[in-house]
Amino acid sequence: MILKSQVEWALHCCAILAGLPDGRYLSTKALAEFHGLPKEYLSKALQSLSQAGLVHTTLGPSGGYRLAKSPAELSFLDIVEAVEGKTRTFVCNNIRANNPCRPQGYCESSPCAVARIMWEADEAWRERLRSVNLAQLTETLSQEIPSKLWKSSFEWVLDRAG
């Protein structure tokens, strides 16, 4: 059970978009070039973000993507779920129902205890992802990345933002 690489891509792209000035858009091409990723396939991840309403898009030249909300309003969970889907990581097939000792027509009252525990763990994972937003990520990155690299990257992006 490993998350798609698209999740990683989407997170990094959102981190870049979070630093974009208001009203500017950044194209798939620029994002792909910046991260060294295949443009065509990266666009799939960005489409997922678009369909989830996390980013806004414009067509035509100087078109591209920008965040649909402020960075503080976008959590890691939003992005992960946009790409990976909202379905729980554990699906219960209710195999207890196959118990040969089970009386005919017996109907379970509550969900399987095994599934409940797995779902609680799933929720703990999601809760952790919900607790981190893009503004916090940007804050952390700005502290970690050498200011020289930080600035030149910003300018690189700005040069290509329509």
Added chain:
Amino acid sequence: MILKSQVEWALHCCAILAGLPDGRYLSTKALAEFHGLPKEYLSKALQSLSQAGLVHTTLGPSGGYRLAKSPAELSFLDIVEAVEGKTRTFVCNNIRANNPCRPQGYCESSPCAVARIMWEADEAWRERLRSVNLAQLTETLSQEIPSKLWKSSFEWVLDRAG
């Protein structure tokens, strides 16, 4: 990102094995029949448990599986990791290294901030799974399952335990 169904199977099988008297073994055939699962494929999940050292096995007739430790010493995480592997759910491909502004030979000091956050969430998930053991599951099940069904299932299993 969805866990394999083998995880579900392994958990339910361990729950059954947890109720087995000391020194008795239960075969793959019995476990598969009890849960309505394909015997051959279920054996793959049980093999994973065996390789991880969670269960003990005997060959020959009246052979099969039993837990290698007491139910209280076996956590959900042990079982999930035995089947699903111990690798983290998020893998960092360090795409930040492709940044075109990055100076030649620049070497990152710490792991990517994005990856750190994803790994923390992964750890929260694992921690939750680590906090539940088989004894607790058995306790919950014994309360939820009608005592009639509970007893007849126990006898069904005992009939087939070598």
Added chain:
DNA sequence: GAGAGACTACTCGGATACAGTCTGTCCGAGTAAATCCGG
């Protein structure tokens, strides 16, 4: 009746097959800005 050998039922591991998902590429349709052209 006792011991050795054959038999049986089971686990284990490898080989194989199929389906579904992930990764990646390609192309056409639609859109908006930029450019070009005629007046």
Added chain:
DNA sequence: CCGGATTTACTCGGACAGACTGTATCCGAGTAGTCTCTC
């Protein structure tokens, strides 16, 4: 110089292919009980 038509650059979506993983089945090797046969 101005307005409309064309071109261009981009997003979007679908179609498609290859690799990998998950699901499932089958079979041979090895093991431990059980049975049988011989002395």
